[in-house]
Amino acid sequence: MARDGKRQLVASNRKARHDYSIEDVYEAGIVLTGTEVKALRAGRASLVDGFVSVDGGEAWLEGVHIPEYTQGTWTNHAPRRKRKLLLHREEITRLDSRVREKGLTIVPLSLYFLDGRAKVEIALARGKREWDKRQALRERQDNLEARRAMRRREEM
Secondary structure (H helix, E strand, O other), X not given: OOOOOOEEEEXXXXXXXXXXXXXXXXXXXXXXXXXXXXXXXXXXXXXXXXXXXXXXXXXXXXOOEOOOOOOOOOOOOOOOOOEEEEOOHHHHHHHHHHHHHHOOEEEEEEEEEEOOEEEEEEEEEEEOOHXXXXXXXXXXXXXXXXXXXXXXXXXX
16 A cells, blocks of 8 residues: 555644744654544644653653543543653653753644554753743744735835
């Protein structure tokens, strides 16, 4: 079967890019139950409070809310349970050592399906201070105003 590499976005954590400066980005698979997959295919998930912890040489996705599947029965899942991430051993040890050394954290950026498999994009990130956030917002606004001015000038 040919792989087309189509990426179907389920949820993204836009606030993470505002609150953190991203240093490295990784793609990981997730171990899910059947009702979690069905709930994700319905497009329901929230990454807002999510984070990744490394425990016993395994990476775990915590705090991510995948609501219960509406047609699920007693086999339904807990909405905020810990979910195991599928990463290479070297990636896990690299992430764990960087988090321990430099005071970084690992946050989920987006949750999507790639070739029918659920994937999560995680990032090694450093928290921004309040003035960093204001400065980034100001730069974005200045760039937007400059583009508008250039567009107006070209129209004349």
